[in-house]
Amino acid sequence: MPDLSIDTGLAREILTSFIKTEVTRAGFQRVVLGLSGGLDSALACYLAAEALGPQNVLAIRMPYKTSSPESLEHAQLVIDALGVTSLTIPITEMVDPLIERFPNMENRRKGNIMARQRMIILFDQSEAFKGLVLGTGNKTEILLGYSTLYGDSACALNPIGDLYKTQVRQLARDMGIPQVLIDKAPSADLWLGQTDEGELGFTYDEVDQLLFLLVEQRFTPEECVENGFSEDFVRKVLKRVQQNQFKRVMPPIAKLSNRTVGYDFLYLRDWGT
């Protein structure tokens, strides 16, 4: 099995430097992020506080009425440990009117509404706090498409999007994030008892190993099976990766002119800075 362990000191240095550089060159000093009580947003918050100073980080807790009280407490642990600026903005009264209009709404729709409501709050606070919205999605989640488009995946920059979940845990340990956040089962916390691994049907340890072979090492699916992964698991993961490509790219623009944004109008975002 591949070794996913990383040089955490090096990752920490590059990621804090990335945050500092990319925020300041865009003309900002501050960032805003949603702090769910989970490990990914905790790590992003620790990195941002180290990069910019805790006073320049606004961490926002945005609970829904079914959110676990434990999530709020865990987010508070991070806020207290770092001394970052914080806000708590419950979303129940914002999203319930929409949810109640459709009495048979299933959990996925509700979850997407909540994620997008949180995005609205973050981008509004971005304006109020004069800070860029920091993304908190990890590489496993991005590859699997385990996120809400224009919801939790919406951000101005993402420091942890090239770290698999198991690497997030490793870096989190190195940065001294409270152990209780590292040990608990990852969850989107959209309904009671929901866990990522329960919903996905496999563990992060397993899928990270497989994704590492498929993506980093460019193994064929057959080679992954030869290396001990079940054919069914490989097929299922590959399908997820492929089906969710739309979440990883800008929407395609129908080309008509000789020069079209996205195809032959090509500039980095850092253009001129």
Add this chain to the structure above:
Amino acid sequence: MKLSVAMAQINTVLGDVQRNLEKHLVMIDEARQKGADLVTFPELSLTGYVLQDLATTVACRPAASNPIFKPLLDASRDIDIIVSFVEEDHRSRFYIASAYLAEGKILHVHRKVYLPTYGFFDEGRFFARGDAIRAFDTRFGRVGMLICEDFWHASSPYLLWLDGADLFFFASASPGRGLPAKNCNYVPGRLDSARWVDDINRAYAGMFTSFIIHTNRVGFEDGINFWGGSSVFTPDGEPLINGPERVEALVQAELDLGQLHRTRSRLPLLRDERVSLVERELNRIRNKEKD
């Protein structure tokens, strides 16, 4: 003879040649004050690296009449300078290029021969390929310049070596990648890409019994980091200096050019090199390919 080299491992402003020029002039002045004989800059030091559609708008022609080159040429009257830029030729082809400036003149321009166009790299889409690998004479001896991917092809420094170069100046904008796992190759705090580059440069220094001077940039362009770590390896294949990684610095080293004599007295690899054999075999291989 001693040669004091200052490697300016700078960050750049993407697509803003004027601001980059200003930084060059500051670094050149600092190098001069520190007694350097020669100051080097990394790949595309005047423009930034991931230029994409900016490539054609930041291009210039290396000439005394050019407003970017004039102040650099003026600055080169008492210190030699290697800068890198986008060159537009007289038929508007655009090259990634490095120029060697000395005593107010352009001594040599090297156009990048190998344009990486794979993975993250997309140079072949925006630039024309250079078509020559030539050494040239300076007041410190015969010199060869290569740019990044050029030296991932062993033939490039080999040709310079045969063409008389004893001092190899490599310029890079090398993206940092590969967070090392803790395996047998693991060096704490070093990216895989940094280790790869230093390994081959060290090998070249030893194999060509020559000085390798590698200048690499720092900073970010979107999510891409550049790792710096500018370095010099001696003709013995030993590291003379390793600059700091991921921070701007003027990395200065004193090269004792007498080392060429000492190393080659011990290890006459250059004397024993068999150019005619290489030529014969290359011709045979090329003819075989034609069949």
